[in-house]
Amino acid sequence: MAECTEKSLKELADELLNLTPESLAIRVINDSDVEWCLSELSDILAADVAPVVRCKDCKHGVYNEDDKDPYVFCQVRGCDICPMDGYCYRGSTKEG
Numbered sequence: 001m002a003e004c005t006e007k008s009l010k011e012l013a014d015e016l017l018n019l020t021p022e023s024l025a026i027r028v029i030n031d032s033d034v035e036w037c038l039s040e041l042s043d044i045l046a047a048d049v050a051p052v053v054r055c056k057d058c059k060h061g062v063y064n065e066d067d068k069d070p071y072v073f074c075q076v077r078g079c080d081i082c083p084m085d086g087y088c089y090r091g092s093t094k095e096g
Helices: 002-006 009-017 021-030 033-045
Strands: 061-064 071-074 081-083
Touching (some): 009 033, 021 033
Antiparallel strands (some): 071 081
16 A cells, blocks of 8 residues: 555546556455545545535525526625526525
């Protein structure tokens, strides 16, 4: 596992992606860096993240869809005009 400390996770993942299936199988058997890489990726995926709501789906928005470039006037953030595909963690879905 000494090799793991010399490479970043991205470098190792890029290297593993370029291996053939046969080469990858041999690497898994002979080296622990693949296990380390998978463990690190698993930790990243399990990270604590805040849910967000898209402005177009938020119950706090006043919508203007008549314009060529539709937008949402956000009542939670005060006077912000947000794009329909904008998002924030303070929103609530229209259904919820």
